[in-house]
Amino acid sequence: MKRMAGLFLIVLTLAGVLWAEGTLSINGAGATFPYPMYSKWFDEYHKKNASIQINYQSIGSGGGIKQVTEGTVDFGASDGPMNDEQLKTYQDKHGFAILHFPTVLGADVPSYNIAGVTGELNFTPEAISGIFLGKITKWNDPAIASANKGVKLPGDDIVVVHRSDGSGTTYIWTDYLSKVSDEWKNKVGKGTSVNWPKGLGGKGNEGVAGLVKQTPNSFGYIELIYAIQNKMPYGRVRNSSGAFVKADLAGVTAAASGAAKDMPDDFRVSITNAPGKTAYPISSFTWLLIPSKFSDASKRDAIKGFVSWMLADGQNYAEALSYAKLPKEVVAKEKNALANVQ
Amino acid sequence: MRLVTFLFAASVVLVTLLLVFELWRGSVLPRHKFGFAFFVTSVWDPIFDQFGALPFIYGTLITAGVSLLIAVPLGLGAAIFLAELAPARVSDTLEFFIDLLAAVPSVIYGLLGVFIVIPLMREYIQPALKKSLGFLPLFQGPAYGVGFLTAGVVLAIMVIPYIISVSREVLLSVPRDQREAALALGATRWESTWKVVVPYARSGIMGSIFLALARALGETMAVTMVIGNTPTISASLFSPGYSIAAVIANEFTEATGDLYLQSLIELGLVLFLLTFILNGMARLLIVLTAQRGSGMGNA
Numbered sequence: 001m002k003r004m005a006g007l008f009l010i011v012l013t014l015a016g017v018l019w020a021e022g023t024l025s026i027n028g029a030g031a032t033f034p035y036p037m038y039s040k041w042f043d044e045y046h047k048k049n050a051s052i053q054i055n056y057q058s059i060g061s062g063g064g065i066k067q068v069t070e071g072t073v074d075f076g077a078s079d080g081p082m083n084d085e086q087l088k089t090y091q092d093k094h095g096f097a098i099l100h101f102p103t104v105l106g107a108d109v110p111s112y113n114i115a116g117v118t119g120e121l122n123f124t125p126e127a128i129s130g131i132f133l134g135k136i137t138k139w140n141d142p143a144i145a146s147a148n149k150g151v152k153l154p155g156d157d158i159v160v161v162h163r164s165d166g167s168g169t170t171y172i173w174t175d176y177l178s179k180v181s182d183e184w185k186n187k188v189g190k191g192t193s194v195n196w197p198k199g200l201g202g203k204g205n206e207g208v209a210g211l212v213k214q215t216p217n218s219f220g221y222i223e224l225i226y227a228i229q230n231k232m233p234y235g236r237v238r239n240s241s242g243a244f245v246k247a248d249l250a251g252v253t254a255a256a257s258g259a260a261k262d263m264p265d266d267f268r269v270s271i272t273n274a275p276g277k278t279a280y281p282i283s284s285f286t287w288l289l290i291p292s293k294f295s296d297a298s299k300r301d302a303i304k305g306f307v308s309w310m311l312a313d314g315q316n317y318a319e320a321l322s323y324a325k326l327p328k329e330v331v332a333k334e335k336n337a338l339a340n341v342q
Numbered sequence: 343m344r345l346v347t348f349l350f351a352a353s354v355v356l357v358t359l360l361l362v363f364e365l366w367r368g369s370v371l372p373r374h375k376f377g378f379a380f381f382v383t384s385v386w387d388p389i390f391d392q393f394g395a396l397p398f399i400y401g402t403l404i405t406a407g408v409s410l411l412i413a414v415p416l417g418l419g420a421a422i423f424l425a426e427l428a429p430a431r432v433s434d435t436l437e438f439f440i441d442l443l444a445a446v447p448s449v450i451y452g453l454l455g456v457f458i459v460i461p462l463m464r465e466y467i468q469p470a471l472k473k474s475l476g477f478l479p480l481f482q483g484p485a486y487g488v489g490f491l492t493a494g495v496v497l498a499i500m501v502i503p504y505i506i507s508v509s510r511e512v513l514l515s516v517p518r519d520q521r522e523a524a525l526a527l528g529a530t531r532w533e534s535t536w537k538v539v540v541p542y543a544r545s546g547i548m549g550s551i552f553l554a555l556a557r558a559l560g561e562t563m564a565v566t567m568v569i570g571n572t573p574t575i576s577a578s579l580f581s582p583g584y585s586i587a588a589v590i591a592n593e594f595t596e597a598t599g600d601l602y603l604q605s606l607i608e609l610g611l612v613l614f615l616l617t618f619i620l621n622g623m624a625r626l627l628i629v630l631t632a633q634r635g636s637g638m639g640n641a
Contacts, residue, residue, distance in 0.1 A: 062596040200571065
């Protein structure tokens with residue numbers, strides 16, 4: 001018995017050594033919004049390539065940018081692209097650049113709770129920005145009513161609800177508002193948290209959804225995935241071609257496809273209010289942040305291998321988890337860009 | 343042996359000092375940029391890099407104040423009942439449940455706030471307050487359900503168990519002779535309790551209140567779920583607000599930019615100072631009141 005136990009121990013130790021030898025561990029950190037997608041990908045990729053283990057901590061986009069800049073993780077992830085100043089900080093610190101790789105797309109939808117209104121409302125960009133700026137205060141304001149003929153809107157005050165925690169969802173929403181309203185751009189701006197002119201703050205999608213559901217005459221924004229999974233009602237938004245579009249995964253991919261023509265080489269692009277008849281206007285990429293140089297060649301190959309897989313087979317997992325796929329134009333462009341990782 | 347225990351005791355001081363040092367070191371940028379203005383301005387704008395802590399300080403103090411206004415009379419009343427009037431069996435059973443309440447995680451109280459207190463506030467309590475006391479600036483404005491008052495009520499529910507539990511222990515430890523002497527002099531039961539036992543236990547009761555205050559000041563999760571998370575300074579308790587602990591928890595993870603991050607750290611320092619000052623005042627109060635014949639030591 002004792003012998004068996006001893007043998008078992010030896011085998012276990014050997015296996016441990018071999019496993020440790022054979023497994024390449026790669027660490028990443030960042031955005032919370034794509035976390036379910038990433039953990040699925042890393043899991044599937046590990047199943048296919050047993051020797052590569054990618055660990056990801058969803059500590060938030062800000063944390064992801066910070067950690068990858070400090071070099072404590074191998075790659076980062078963010079819901080908003082790094083700004084020029086952050087890129088420069090990275091370049092100065094490391095001597096080489098950091099690259100953005102879009103992975104999937106997300107979108108925000110306007111949700112509301114008005115007594116007696118059950119149908120889907122139409123929202124113009126002017127209505128949404130007016131409500132969030134605090135200029136449109138009543139539901140029966142002509143700016144809202146004119147897009148919703150036949151719906152009886154009450155004369156009650158609109159209760160605005162926004163996210164209180166810093167989030168990629170807020171980044172997409174404020175990026176959109178900055179594009180459709182100059183006043184918003186100059187007064188508030190875009191970011192993961194902003195100085196809201198008005199409204200109540202809810203923590204997380206569930207916090208905003210909870211406040212919208214509970215508070216009569218409320219209006220707030222939530223992530224498309226959350227709205228779909230929790231069957232929250234949400235409205236249509238008028239896109240840049242003048243069509244009212246209800247958000248779905250195809251519409252989000254269409255927005256990315258519409259923006260692909262003008263895609264800059266570093267992929268740092270906002271696709272809110274993108275052109276295209278079917279494009280849903282409040283959409284955004286989420287990015288992996290990958291250093292352009294690796295001192296460890298095996299890590300570099302593993303990360304490049306993963307990104308190529310993610311761009312091909314990996315994309316097929318997206319819709320089951322309610323993320324919108326990348327359009328093929330962007331995939332092709334990213335495959336070329338992968339050569340810049342050395 | 344003595345040295346070892348001394349080291350243990352000293353480690354507490356050391357940790358506190360380290361904490362202050364870290365907070366101080368981590369908030370260099372906003373201290374230089376805003377200086378004292380950080381405490382007295384009220385714009386919090388991560389995009390344009392303007393940071394002022396006033397609405398958060400205000401929200402923290404108001405919610406803690408409201409919670410004590412509700413919790414102290416209720417908690418003290420309950421403690422007096424449990425210590426002086428209730429049969430021992432009832433008292434011990436209830437004490438068990440009270441200790442249980444004190445151990446409930448704060449997120450549970452937050453959920454209680456979201457699903458029960460907020461709707462009650464919006465539908466019944468706030469409209470009723472508006473109708474009866476609406477002439478006061480305290481009870482004006484739209485009733486969203488979330489806000490200072492709701493946060494104060496949820497905090498009160500959270501801190502009452504502390505007040506009851508500690509106060510009960512303190513009241514129970516008042517020597518029997520004190521009561522008997524009062525009764526022998528012809529005092530009624532209530533007079534002996536209110537005029538002899540409670541004053542005797544005064545410093546211990548104060549201790550329980552300040553324990554409750556400390557919890558109310560630092561509470562994060564439950565507050566952020568019900569306060570409305572809007573940096574406002576408003577006389578109305580119906581208005582949504584924000585507290586220091588809540589804004590740190592909300593914005594820390596996504597805070598990019600050094601000034602932004604360091605401003606959040608400076609908020610942490612402010613919260614620390616606030617707790618420190620209030621605790622100091624509490625000690626002072628205990629010392630001052632203790633001179634008027636109180637037998638209890640520090641509790």
